[in-house]
Amino acid sequence: MPEKLRMRFSKTGRAIWLSHLDLMRTMQRAFLRAEYPLKYSEGFNPHAQISILLPLSVGVSSVCELMDFQLREDVDLTQLPERLTSVMPEGIVIHEAYPMENKSKFLKWLRVTARLEYDDRNLEEMAAGLNAFYAQDSIVITRKTKRGEGQTDIVPAIQTLNATAGERHVELEAMISAQEPTLNPDHLIAALRQLKPELAPDFAAFTRQEVYFENGEVFR
Amino acid sequence: MDARLERILPRVLKPARYVGGEYQQIIKDKADVDLRMAFCFPDVYEIGMSNIGMRILYDVINRMPGVWCERVFAPWGDMDAEMRKAGIPLYALESGDPVSEFDVLGFSVGYEMAYPAVLNMLDLAGIPLRSADRPDLTPLVFAGGTSCCNPEPMAPFFDLMVVGEGEEVDCELLELFRHAQKSGWSKTQFLEAAAQIQGIYVPAFYEPEYNDDGTIKTVHTTHNAPARVTKRIIEDLDACPFPTHPIVPSTEIVHDRVNVELFRGCIRGCRFCQAGYVYRPVRPRKTETLIKQGIEALKSTGYQEATLLSLSSSDYRPLSDLCDGMLEYCEPRSISLSLPSLRADNFSMDIMSRLQKVRKGGLTFAPEAGTQRLRDAINKNVTEEDLLNSCRVAFEGGWNGVKLYFMLGLPTETDEDVLGIAELANRVLHCWRQYAKFKNRGVRITVSTSCFVPKPHSPFQWEAQVTMAEYQRKVNLLRENIRARNVTYNWHDPDTSFVEAVLSRGDRRIADVIEHVWRHGGNLEAWGDYFSFERWMNAFKDCGVDPYFYACRERGAEEIMPWEVIDMGVTRRHLRHERDQAYKAVLSPDCRKQCTACGALKLMTKGGCCDA
CATH class of the missing domain: 3.30.750.200 (Transcription Regulator spoIIAA)
Incomplete structure (x- = not known):
């Protein structure tokens, strides 16, 4: 029986606007186009056994997406990235495929960067303000949950965060908790809107850069 | 990506509709392109991408060297508002370039209720709505699609309209346009030449004159335009290209599957059905062609569903063989095969049970x-x-x-x-x-x-x-x-049907109504979200147009119809005969039992025959 496999891929450019469901459908079709036989579930309405470790929000870029899958036969994994990428829509690039060794629950940290755009504010001041803001001991935001509104302190989910002023925008880099608790990068901006609107950017674009184990090693 | 676009996309519904980048979209190097066409569909992405006509023409036009045809769809209301607020003009999906920079805009207009959306798209592109307000050769704004069989309601807006199937005539038109651009022709010079191509109607060269009772007295032609414009057809569908490498939308559309087009035309002659008459004569594809194209398309797209399309699929003679051939490929791969437009008879039921093994x-x-x-x-x-x-x-x-x-x-x-x-x-x-x-x-x-x-x-x-x-x-x-x-x-509700009845049999005087509706907020009128009966009734009133004259009036046997200038092949005499038979409740045999000499055969000028 072929083993469980994992692949790492990017979702950037125009592809960032695909929803998680769009991406799942796109993946299944791409495997068929590349003639890699995905394993399907048994039953009345068979579906491909693929699973994306950390579903990505629409509009967020990533160069470190991980997807688990199984094939019905053994294939040369070194060829898979190129062959699969060649049948993908623009913006989805497969980097590597390998036998899955680490269970997804051990994925803990996520490094993200963000481009924060301020149309008519001083970028140096913004960067300084951001560093001070996120250095607080506690940042409690209100967010919508399935059971109405909830209060969450986002500080425990931020390991490091650094803002630097660039020429046109502020560059933010942060190491945040990917699971237990999950911090959606959007919450970093929501915190500004709710608590410090003068620091809230006119536009923010996030990119997932890398995923890590609890101990800080790169997760694969 | 346009920085302004990047900012508005997170705020709109289903942003994937507005970015392009799908698998098998056609990207060309602008250095190799001397003619850019925007293929405009006056409805949203999910509808437009489900349209087989658009898929076929996108493929055919992009086969022309030096021509790059891109797709443009109508934005939904939220996106429309955001684009206008941010000052983003209508753009094409492949390149993201503004439509106003294109040489040619071709609208595919399948149904009348899309008319206001055409105007909205022109406006969003920053292009004047009326042909008369666009004195230059470029951009050329034309239309094709079934609604062109009565071109009159939209006559003032389009420079020309293509009647019939577009695979050949669109390419002839674009070649002529390229020649006109290179030779520095005026718009009128170009339109005069275009009007000589079979299937091309240039509204500006036809001037209707009305009787006191509002009916048409006569139509004057100018610029040497032909008295009647005859529909174009593809005689040999097997020899005509079919998109076997279609775009695979990344986001869900209405008909998200491989299309296999069995035949054009219909042998049935249901008297209420426009499609049954305007797509004649009957021309099938060979089973081998269909199986080959179907399998190729399934392989290239990764779709898990294929559908066998036509106006009445049970009338495809080798339907059983075709299903067997397709199932041989589909069954082992769990690809489902669907067969809409079946007649309610035993043969069809047998086929249905073979196809639908699981879901009932x-x-x-x-x-x-x-x-x-x-x-x-x-x-x-x-x-x-x-x-x-x-x-x-x-x-x-x-x-x-x-x-x-x-x-x-x-x-x-x-x-x-x-x-x-x-x-x-x-x-x-x-x-x-x-x-x-x-x-x-x-x-x-x-x-x-x-x-x-x-x-x-x-x-x-x-x-x-x-x-x-x-x-x-x-x-x-x-x-x-x-x-x-x-x-x-x-x-x-009958209110949409009433408006549709006015538009479908309207004449040129309806154009003002359509523009009035658009100016007062009308847009995607086929959608309940947008349609407002009151808005249409106000427009009729303000424009001095009596909608009942168009919708609820029986025309005299000899009355000149606004669409008289268009020759769809079937003769007026045949239509009138069928109408008279209806009043006697007398059936006409289907074309396979007995040819009724409807007139469409004359369209087969290369010696083909109607395969009813």
Whole structure:
């Protein structure tokens, strides 16, 4: 029986606007186009056994997406990235495929960067303000949950965060908790809107850069 | 990506519709391109990408060296508002470039209710709406699609309109345009030359003159334009390219699957059906061609579903062989095969049970009318026996739902015909009680009615549409007489049908109404979210146009129709004969039993024959 496999891929450019469901459908079709036989579930309405470790929000870029899958036969994994990428829509690039060794629950940290755009504010001041803001001991935001509104302190989910002023925008880099608790990068901006609107950017674009184990090693 | 676009996309519904980048989209190097065409579809992405005509023409036009054809769809209201607020003009999906920079805009207009959306797209592109306000050769704004068989309501807006199938004529047109650009022709010079190509109608060269009663007295032609414009067809479909590497949308669309087009035209001649007349003559593809194209498309797209398309798939002679050939590839790969537009007869039911091995949801039949007399009058060759037999097979085979479609307001309809719908539904229910395999699951019988819209180039083109009040009376009558608990009755409101009736048989004076509606907020009128009856009625009033003159008036046998200038092949005499037969409730044989010399054969100029 072929083993469980994992692949790492990017979702950037125009592809960032695909929803998680769009991406799942796109993946299944791409495997068929590349003639890699995905394993399907048994039953009345068979579906491909693929699973994306950390579903990505629409509009967020990533160069470190991980997807688990199984094939019905053994294939040369070194060829898979190129062959699969060649049948993908623009913006989805497969980097590597390998036998899955680490269970997804051990994925803990996520490094993200963000481009924060301020149309008519001083970028140096913004960067300084951001560093001070996120250095607080506690940042409690209100967010919508399935059971109405909830209060969450986002500080425990931020390991490091650094803002630097660039020429046109502020560059933010942060190491945040990917699971237990999950911090959606959007919450970093929501915190500004709710608590410090003068620091809230006119536009923010996030990119997932890398995923890590609890101990800080790169997760694969 | 445009930085302004990047900012608005997170705020709109389904942003994936607005970015392009799908697998198998066609990207060309601008350095190799000297003619750029924006293929504009006046509805949203999910509808436009489901349109097979658009898929075919995108493929054909992009096969032309030096020509790059890109897609443009209508943005939904939220995106429209955001684009206008941010100052983003209408852009094409492949390159993201503004449509106003293109050489040619070609609109695919399949249905009348899309007219205001055409104007909205032109406006969003920053292009003047009326042809007369665009003095330069570039950009050229033209249209094609079924609605062009009555080009008049949109005549002032388009520089030219293409009548019939576009595979050949679109390319001829673009070649001529390229030549015109290189030679520095004026717009008029170009249009004069274009008007000489068969299938091209240049509205500016035709001037209608009206009688005092509002009917057309005569149409004056200028610039040496032909008196009548004859529809174009593809004679040999097997020799014509078909998109076997279509774009695979990354986000869900309405018909998200591989299309296999069996044939064009229809042998049935249902008298209410415009499509049955305007797509003649009948031209099938060979089974080998279809299987080859179907498999190639499945391989290139990764779709898990294919559909066999035509106006009446049971009339494809080798349908059984085709299904076998397709199933041989599809079955082992768990690819499902769907077959819409089947007739309610035994042969079709046999095919259906072979295709639908797993899922057995609902079946849809369209008897169209409730009594045999009226079905004969409209030449719908389906008997009650056929229908009940099909239902029996379906119920025995485990289906537990049937949808029945009807029209109210058909010519010659009486209350007896209306009540016949309720009786037919009851018989279907009785049939289920007798034959159902799984009675404990219950049954759902859905009856739907819509208000009949008489269409140009059909035998009922002379007929008056029933008034909205009369339709409502018929609906109420039917409602009171559908009593069974298992039978649900849905009816469509008549107000959309009324507007559709005005637009479909309108003349040039309707153009002002369409523009008025758009200027007052009308846009995607086929969508309930946008359609406002009041807005249309206000527009008719403000423009001094009586909508009842167009919708509810019976035309005289000799009256000159606004679409008289368009020759779809079938003769007016044949249409009138069919209309007269309807009033006698006399059936005409289908074309396969006996050719009725409808006139469409003359379109086969290269020696082909109508394969009815």
